[in-house]
Amino acid sequence: WILTLTAQTPTNIAVIKYWGKRDESLILPVNDSISVTLDPGHLCTTTTVAVSPAFEQDRMWLNGKEISLSGDRFQSCLREIRARATDVENKEKGIKISKKDWEKLHLHISSFNNFPTAAGLASSAAGLACLVFALGKLMNVREDHSQLSAIARQGSGSACRSLYGGFVKWIMGKEENGSDSLAVQLADEKHWDELVIIIAVVSSRQKETSSTSGMRESVETSLLLQHRAKEVVPKRILKMEEAIQNRDFASFAALACADSNQFHAVCLDTSPPIFYMNDTSHRIINCVEKWNRSEEAPQVAYTFDAGPNAVLIARNRKAASLLIQRLLYYFPPNPETDMNSYVLGDKSI
Ligand code: DP6
DSSP states (O other), rough: OOOEEEEEEEEEEEEEOOOOEEEEETTTSSSSSSEEOOOTTTSSSEEEEEETTTOOEEEETTTTEEEEOHHHHHHHHHHHHTTTTOOOETTTEEEOOOHHHHOOOEEEEEEEEEEGGGGGGHHHHHHHHHHHHHHHHHTTOOOHHHHHHHHHTTTTTGGGGGGSSSSSEOOOOTTTOOOEEEEEEEEOOOTTTOEEEEESSSSSOOOOOOOHHHHHHHHHHHHHHHHIIIIIIOOOOOOOHHHHHHTTTHHHHHHHHHHHHHHHHHHTTTTOOOOOOOHHHHHHHHHHHHHHHHHHSOEEEEOOOOOSOOOEEESSSSHHHHHHHHHHHSSSSSSGTBBBBEEEEESSO
């Protein structure tokens, strides 16, 4: 017999960034972070997990190619999920798996991203969240989404925020064992659904410095990171929560843009400095800043993760269509000028 389960998880984009760990192996951050999860169907990972007595070992395929599951991060997630497995009965197929059987049974996992993994579009967040969610369902794990998020966190920090839709906060927690470092939903996906997310794929090349090693170097060398984590982010988190509750786009945009810029300032303050943005990224920032200042109220927020691609959050559909017009005029897709394409991360316009 074989039992399978398929799940789909969208990626999330941080508007108050996670950058720096206080514990590398448990993946515990130095500050809280807040993100928005994209709508299902856009930029997401689809994962099928299967269990059968015929399987001789745990195996995984990503976009059709087998990958190793031997890394500590995968192993932590598999171990934590297996430890919480409960009895499963599928009457239709006549299958009964007891809590104890799960220790001996092996898994096959197949995962697909509907966006290029190499494009640096937060693929690990959707991937690890989907893996943990799918395994949890297959093994009848009874933990709630927050408890599952603490397991996904051990696969990749930002993954813990993809267990929920809408706006999500990753609470850094205080415990040394990480039990209180988990995600909670601040507002569901319907709360602020006028927002439209557009991603400018400035470069589809793989980033040179991974988030994991970049943030390690920042923790070791950047004084600005210490100041940011202790003094700046705690206040910003409170203001961002308020902006989200009140759907206050002007505050939301000011906080998101400032936080992205400070995160990249921390990268510059790292020794040796890390450059994630390029000239095109800087030109996009200028373009949005100028446009926002020429209007009565800001129309678009920008945020950049560990790469040059711009995530642009428009206040509504009208702003989004004007934004697209501007972008196509100033930055026509042309790989020679560094601009590859535009991806709609949210609802279509
Ligand atoms: C800039 O979650 O990819 O996107 O925990 O080492 O796997 P690891 O790092 P990762 O870092 C994401 C960093 C970021 C900001 C964010 O998503 O909050």
